[in-house]
Amino acid sequence: MNTMTATRSYDPSSVGVVTRQYLDVDKPLTLRSGAVLERYTLAYETYGTLNPQRSNAILICHALSGDSHVAGYYTDDPNEKPGWWDEAVGPGKMFDTNRFFVICSNVIGGCQGSTGPSSFDPDGRRYGLRFPFVTIADMVSAQTALIDALGIERLYAVAGGSMGGMQALQWSVDYPQRVARVLFIASTPVSSAQNIAFNEIGRQAIYADPCWNHGNYYDHTPPNSGLAVARMIGHITYMSEHSLEMKFGRRLQHRPQLAYTFDTEFAVESYLHYQGEKFTERFDANSYLYITKALDYYNVADGYGSIDAALARTQADFLVVSFSSDWLYTEAQARLLVDALERLGRNVDYHHVIASFGHDSFLVEVETMHKIVSGFLAKPSTSKGK
Amino acid sequence: MNTMTATRSYDPSSVGVVTRQYLDVDKPLTLRSGAVLERYTLAYETYGTLNPQRSNAILICHALSGDSHVAGYYTDDPNEKPGWWDEAVGPGKMFDTNRFFVICSNVIGGCQGSTGPSSFDPDGRRYGLRFPFVTIADMVSAQTALIDALGIERLYAVAGGSMGGMQALQWSVDYPQRVARVLFIASTPVSSAQNIAFNEIGRQAIYADPCWNHGNYYDHTPPNSGLAVARMIGHITYMSEHSLEMKFGRRLQHRPQLAYTFDTEFAVESYLHYQGEKFTERFDANSYLYITKALDYYNVADGYGSIDAALARTQADFLVVSFSSDWLYTEAQARLLVDALERLGRNVDYHHVIASFGHDSFLVEVETMHKIVSGFLAKPSTSKGK
Numbered sequence: 001m002n003t004m005t006a007t008r009s010y011d012p013s014s015v016g017v018v019t020r021q022y023l024d025v026d027k028p029l030t031l032r033s034g035a036v037l038e039r040y041t042l043a044y045e046t047y048g049t050l051n052p053q054r055s056n057a058i059l060i061c062h063a064l065s066g067d068s069h070v071a072g073y074y075t076d077d078p079n080e081k082p083g084w085w086d087e088a089v090g091p092g093k094m095f096d097t098n099r100f101f102v103i104c105s106n107v108i109g110g111c112q113g114s115t116g117p118s119s120f121d122p123d124g125r126r127y128g129l130r131f132p133f134v135t136i137a138d139m140v141s142a143q144t145a146l147i148d149a150l151g152i153e154r155l156y157a158v159a160g161g162s163m164g165g166m167q168a169l170q171w172s173v174d175y176p177q178r179v180a181r182v183l184f185i186a187s188t189p190v191s192s193a194q195n196i197a198f199n200e201i202g203r204q205a206i207y208a209d210p211c212w213n214h215g216n217y218y219d220h221t222p223p224n225s226g227l228a229v230a231r232m233i234g235h236i237t238y239m240s241e242h243s244l245e246m247k248f249g250r251r252l253q254h255r256p257q258l259a260y261t262f263d264t265e266f267a268v269e270s271y272l273h274y275q276g277e278k279f280t281e282r283f284d285a286n287s288y289l290y291i292t293k294a295l296d297y298y299n300v301a302d303g304y305g306s307i308d309a310a311l312a313r314t315q316a317d318f319l320v321v322s323f324s325s326d327w328l329y330t331e332a333q334a335r336l337l338v339d340a341l342e343r344l345g346r347n348v349d350y351h352h353v354i355a356s357f358g359h360d361s362f363l364v365e366v367e368t369m370h371k372i373v374s375g376f377l378a379k380p381s382t383s384k385g386k
Numbered sequence: 387m388n389t390m391t392a393t394r395s396y397d398p399s400s401v402g403v404v405t406r407q408y409l410d411v412d413k414p415l416t417l418r419s420g421a422v423l424e425r426y427t428l429a430y431e432t433y434g435t436l437n438p439q440r441s442n443a444i445l446i447c448h449a450l451s452g453d454s455h456v457a458g459y460y461t462d463d464p465n466e467k468p469g470w471w472d473e474a475v476g477p478g479k480m481f482d483t484n485r486f487f488v489i490c491s492n493v494i495g496g497c498q499g500s501t502g503p504s505s506f507d508p509d510g511r512r513y514g515l516r517f518p519f520v521t522i523a524d525m526v527s528a529q530t531a532l533i534d535a536l537g538i539e540r541l542y543a544v545a546g547g548s549m550g551g552m553q554a555l556q557w558s559v560d561y562p563q564r565v566a567r568v569l570f571i572a573s574t575p576v577s578s579a580q581n582i583a584f585n586e587i588g589r590q591a592i593y594a595d596p597c598w599n600h601g602n603y604y605d606h607t608p609p610n611s612g613l614a615v616a617r618m619i620g621h622i623t624y625m626s627e628h629s630l631e632m633k634f635g636r637r638l639q640h641r642p643q644l645a646y647t648f649d650t651e652f653a654v655e656s657y658l659h660y661q662g663e664k665f666t667e668r669f670d671a672n673s674y675l676y677i678t679k680a681l682d683y684y685n686v687a688d689g690y691g692s693i694d695a696a697l698a699r700t701q702a703d704f705l706v707v708s709f710s711s712d713w714l715y716t717e718a719q720a721r722l723l724v725d726a727l728e729r730l731g732r733n734v735d736y737h738h739v740i741a742s743f744g745h746d747s748f749l750v751e752v753e754t755m756h757k758i759v760s761g762f763l764a765k766p767s768t769s770k771g772k
Contacts, residue, residue, distance in 0.1 A: 033646040133646035193630035193654040194622070200655045201618045203648070204662070205591055208611035225594035232587045233619060236580070241716070244579040250685065258683060260419040260519035262589070262675060266682065268579040269586045276590070289648060296652065297644060299636065327713070330627070 013090045014082070015047045015072035015097055020113055025145045029108075032303070035132035038122060042146050043068045043113025044105035047089055048097030050150070057152045058095055058377075059143065060085070060104045061160035061167035064234070064291055065283060067112035070104045085161075087366045094373040100156065107167075108142045109134040109291050111284035118218065118284040129215035134290060136163070136298045140170045147178070157377060159183035161362040162329065163291070166298050169337070172314040173300060180381040182314075183373060185321045186362040188333035189300040189307060189340075195328070198237055199292035202230030206285050215286050227285040228276030235275045240325035240358030244268060300337075307340045314341075315383050318348040319376040321369070323361035347382045400468070401433045401458035401476045401483055406499060411531045415494075418689070421518035424508060428532050429454045429499025430491035433475055434483030436536070443538045444481055444763075445529065446471070446490045447546035447553035450620070450677055451669060453498035456490040473752045480759040486542065493553075494528045495520040495677050497670035504604065504670040515601035520676060522549070522684045526556045533564070543763060545569035547748040548715065549677070552684050555723070558700040559686060566767040568700075569759060571707045572748040574719035575693060575726075576685040581714070584623055585678035588616030592671050601672050613671040614662030621661045626711035626744030630654060686723075693726045700727075701769050704734040705762040707755070709747035733768045 020043055029037040045068045050057060060070055062084070071089035073080050089095045095102050106114035109131070117131035147155065158168040158179050165187025172179045188195070206212050209226030217223060236244075248268035252258070255265075264270045304310035318341055322334035331352055341348040351372050355361035362369065406429055415423040431454045436443060446456055448470070457475035459466050475481045481488050492500035495517070503517035533541065544554040544565050551573025558565045574581070592598050595612030603609060622630075634654035638644070641651075650656045690696035704727055708720035717738055727734040737758050741747035748755065 033644075035646075129648070190636070192627060193634040193636065193652070194627040196636070196652050197618075197622050197630060197654050197658060200652075200658060201615060201622070204618060204659075205594070205615050207648075208591070208595060208615055210596060229587060229591050229594055229615065232583075232590060236583050236587070241578060241580040241713070244583060248579040250576070250579065250582070258419075260421075262515070262593075262679070266579075266582050266586075268583050272583060272586060273590075293648070327627070 013092055014086070015090050017074065017076065018045055018047065018069075018072040020045055020068060020074070022113065023146050023149055025142070027145065029138070029142055031132050031138045032135040033133045037108070037115070037132060040108055040115035040142060041113070041119070042105045042108070042142060044103060044146055045069060046150075047071055047102040048100050050101040050152070054152050055154070055156060056099065057101045057103060057147075057150070057155050058157045058159060059147065059155050059171070060089070060095065060102060061143075061158065061164035062104060062107065063160070063162035063164050064295065065279065066164070067110065068104045068106045068114075069112075070102070085363065087363075088369070088373070094370040095159070095377075096374070100377075103146070103150065105143055105146050107134075107139040107291065109139070109287060109294060111287040116284065117215065117286035117290055126218045128218070128286060131286070131290065133293060135294050136166045136170050137174060137303070139294065140167050140174060143167070143171075144175060144178075153178065155179050157181035157183060159185070159373075160187070161185040162187055162359065163295055166295075169300055172316040172318075173304070173310045176313050176315040179316045180383045181319070181376070182316045183319045183321075183376065184334075184337065186323055186326055186329055186359055188298075188329040189337040190333070191296050191298045192333065196296045198233060199296050202233045203289055203292060205229035205233070206289060212285060215289075217285070222280070223285045224280040227280050227283065227288060230288055231279040231283075232272045232276045235272065237328040238359045240327065240356060242325060242356045243358055243360075246356070247271075307336070308344060311337075311340050311344055311346065314346060317379070317382055318346060319372070320348060320350045321353060321362065321372060322351075323353050323355045323357075323359070323365070325356050326359045326361060328359040349376055399476050399478055400472070403460065403462065404431055404433065404455075404458040406431055406454060406460070408499065409532050409535050411528070413531065415524070415528055417518050417524045418521040419519045423494070423501070423518060426494055426501035426528060427499070427505070428491045428494070428528060430489060430532055431455060432536075433457055433488040434486050436487040436538070440538050441540070441542060442485065443487045443489060443533075443536070443541050444543045444545060445533065445541050445557070446475070446481065446488060447529075447544065447550035448490060448493065449546070449548035449550050450681065451665065452550070453496065454490045454492045455498075456488065471749065473749075474755070474759070480756040481545070481763075482760070486763075489532070489536065491529055491532050493520075493525040493677065495525070495673060495680060497673040502670065503601065503672035503676055512604045514604070514672060517672070517676065519679060521680050522552045522556050523560060523689070525680065526553050526560060529553070529557075530561060530564075539564065541565050543567035543569060545571070545759075546573070547571040548573055548745065549681055552681075555686055558702040558704075559690070559696050562699050562701040565702045566769045567705070567762070568702045569705045569707075569762065570720075570723065572709055572712055572715055572745055574684075574715040575723040576687065576719070577682050578719065582682045584619060585682050588619045589675055589678060591615035591619070592675060598671060603671070608666070609671045610666040613666050613669065613674060616674055617665040617669075618658045618662045621658065623714040624745045626713065626742060628711060628742045629744055629746075632742070633657075693722070694730060697723075697726050697730055697732065700732060703765070703768055704732060705758070706734060706736045707748065707758060708738050709741045709743075709745070709751070710738065711742050712745045712747060714745040735762055
C-alpha cells in the first residue's frame with residue numbers, strides 16, 4: 001500500500017474503497033407500457049451501516065448519466081476520481097454515513113451494471129432496441145426489489161437531483177408507506193416541452209449516426225459521434241449562461257488570435273468536445289435513448305389523473321430545492337410540486353437557492369446543500385408511516 | 387391572372403411580386419482573415435422607390451438563415467409564402483415603402499444567390515471548404531459595393547434583427563459617415579460563450595454526418611441529417627420555454643396515449659423534425675458552418691481594441707430593442723451596447739420589450755415593433771453626417 005492510498009484510506013470524510021454489488025431479480029417486472037421484463041439485475045452500492053432496527057436507510061437516486069457509484073473509490077489507484085456525489089456522502093457529510101446507511105442503484109435501462117439495452121437477454125443476445133421502454137415509475141418499481149432484499153421496510157429518506165428527484169418523488173407516490181422523507185433537488189414533477197425538445201435533438205443526433213444502425217452496434221463501432229453531440233447538447237443545459245461566460249468567455253484555446261479554422265478555436269468548444277468524447281467512453285448510446293425517453297415521459301400525474309391525485313397518496317415529508325440559474329428544471333417547475341403539496345397540507349420545506357452554476361448547482365453548491373440537507377434529515381419525521 | 391393573384395396584387399399593404407437581382411463585383415474583397423475574395427456576387431432585392439436625393443434608402447440585414455427576400459412574392463402562385471419579414475416591409479408598414487427605398491442583400495458566405503461555399507470559384511469548381519472565412523465586418527464590407535452601385539452615399543438607416551443587428555452595428559462602426567440611423571434588434575455586440583457553444587454543437591452535428599465529407603458533397607447526397615440536427619438546436623434557442631410550453635406542452639402528435647416508441651410521440655418533436663427537414667431543402671450545410679463561425683467571431687471591439695474605441699467611431703442615432711424572453715441574445719448583451727453608447731454620449735433609444743416568444747419575438751411582436759420602429763424612423767437624425 002503506497003502513501004497516496006494510505007492518505008486516502010485515512011481521510012476521515014471519505015467512504016474509502018467500495019465495491020459494486022449486484023442483485024439478480026428473478027421476479028418478472030411489469031412495466032408501465034405493459035411490457036414485462038422477465039428478470040433483471042440491479043447494480044448497487046451501499047455506504048455506512050444499516051442499524052438493527054433497519055430504520056436509517058437512505059436511497060439516493062442518480063441522474064441521466066449517473067450510476068450506483070455515488071461516493072468513494074473502486075481501487076487504490078490514487079488517480080481514480082471518486083463517485084459522482086462524493087462530496088455529499090461520507091462520514092460527517094450531508095448524507096452522513098456515520099449515521100445513515102446510504103444505498104444507490106443503477107437504473108434499469110442504464111448501462112452501468114443494471115439491466116439495459118446493452119445487456120444480454122435470457123437467450124444470450126444483446127437487447128438493443130428490443131429492450132422494453134422504461135419509465136421513472138418502472139425504475140422505482142425495480143428498486144423496490146433491492147430495498148426488499150436489504151430487508152428494509154421503510155426508507156428514512158429517498159433523495160435525488162435531476163432525474164434522481166423524479167425517482168424520489170415517484171417513490172413517495174407509488175409506495176407512500178415505505179418513504180418517510182423525500183429530497184427533491186433540481187428536478188421537476190413533469191417534463192416540459194423544452195425538456196422534451198432538448199432530449200429529442202440529442203436522440204436525433206444518435207439516430208443520424210450511421211454507426212447507430214437502429215441500435216445494433218454492439219459487435220461494431222458504436223455511434224460515438226452522435227452520442228457525443230447528444231452529450232454536448234445536454235451539457236449546455238446543465239450549465240448557465242453565466243457559468244459558461246465566467247469559465248470560458250471568448251477565450252481562445254490554442255492561439256492568441258483567431259485562426260479562422262473549423263478546428264477548435266474557442267476554449268468553450270474544446271471543453272464541449274472533451275465532454276462529448278469522455279462520455280462516449282463510459283455510456284451506451286441506446287441507454288441514452290431509453291433514459292431520455294423516460295425523462296420525457298415523466299409526469300407525476302400519470303396513472304393517477306392529476307398531480308393532486310398523485311400527491312394525495314404521499315405520506316412523506318418533503319424537501320424541495322431549486323436553483324436560480326437552473327434553466328433545465330426551473331423554479332417554476334419546482335413550484336408546481338411545492339404548490340400542490342401545500343394545497344394538500346403536506347409538510348414541505350422549499351429552498352430556492354441563488355446560485356450561478358445552472359442545473360449543476362446541486363452538485364457544486366456543497367456548503368449550501370450541506371446546511372439544507374442535513375437540517376432536513378435531522379428533523380423528526382411528521383409522517384404517519386405505518 | 388386568377389382571382390387569388392388579383393387579391394394579392396391589390397393588397398395595398400404588400401409590396402407584391404418582386405424580383406431577386408444580382409450584382410457582380412469584380413473588385414477583390416480583402417477579408418478580416420487576410421484572405422482575398424477575387425470577385426463575388428450579391429443577390430439583392432429592393433422595395434419602394436429611391437428618391438431623387440437618394441436619401442431615403444434603408445438597408446435591412448438578414449439573420450443566420452435569412453436571405454434577400456424580405457417581403458413580397460416571387461410568383462403569382464397563391465400558395466407561395468411571402469418574404470421573411472413581410473409584416474415589416476410594405477406600404478404603411480414599419481419600413482414604409484411609400485416613403486423608403488428598402489434594400490436587402492444575401493450575405494457573402496450564404497447560399498441564396500450571393501457567393502458562398504456552394505458557389506463556383508473562378509475556375510468553375512465548387513468552393514466547399516476552400517471558401518475563405520468571412521466575418522460580420524466582411525459581410526458589411528461586401529454590402530458597401532451594392533450601396534455604391536445603387537448610387538447611395540448615405541443610408542437613412544441600416545436595420546437588422548439577430549445577425550442582422552450585428553451587421554447594422556458594424557456598418558456604423560466601419561462606415562460611420564454612411565449611416566444616419568442603426569436599428570439593432572434582438573442582437574448582441576459580442577457573442578457569448580453560450581452563443582458559441584450552441585453554434586459549435588450544430589457544426590459538430592454537421593461534421594458527424596458522413597455525407598458532409600469535409601464539405602465535398604455537392605455531387606452527392608448532402609449532409610441533411612446533420613444539418614437538420616443543427617437547425618433543431620438553433621430553433622430551440624429562437625423560442626422561449628414559455629412559447630414552447632404554450633404551443634406544444636406535452637401534447638401527443640398522433641395518439642391519445644403514450645405509444646412507447648422512438649418514433650414521433652410528442653407534438654414538439656414533430657415540430658422540430660419538420661423545422662429540421664424543411665431547412666435542409668433550402669439551406670447549404672457549408673454555409674451554415676461559415677455563417678455560424680462569423681457569428682462566433684463577432685465582437686464589435688475586434689480591430690479597434692475595445693467596445694468604446696469601436697463605438698467612438700459611430701455617428702449614427704441608435705435604436706436598440708431587446709426582448710424579455712430572448713435567451714439567445716439577452717437583455718444584458720443589449721445593455722452592453724446601450725451602456726457603451728451612453729458613456730460615449732451617443733443618441734440611443736433603448737426598448738426592452740416584455741414578450742414571450744423568445745428570440746423570435748422580433749418577428750412576431752409586429753404591433754409593438756411597428757410603434758417602436760416607425761417612431762424611431764420618423765425622428766429627424768441628430769447625426770452630424772459628413
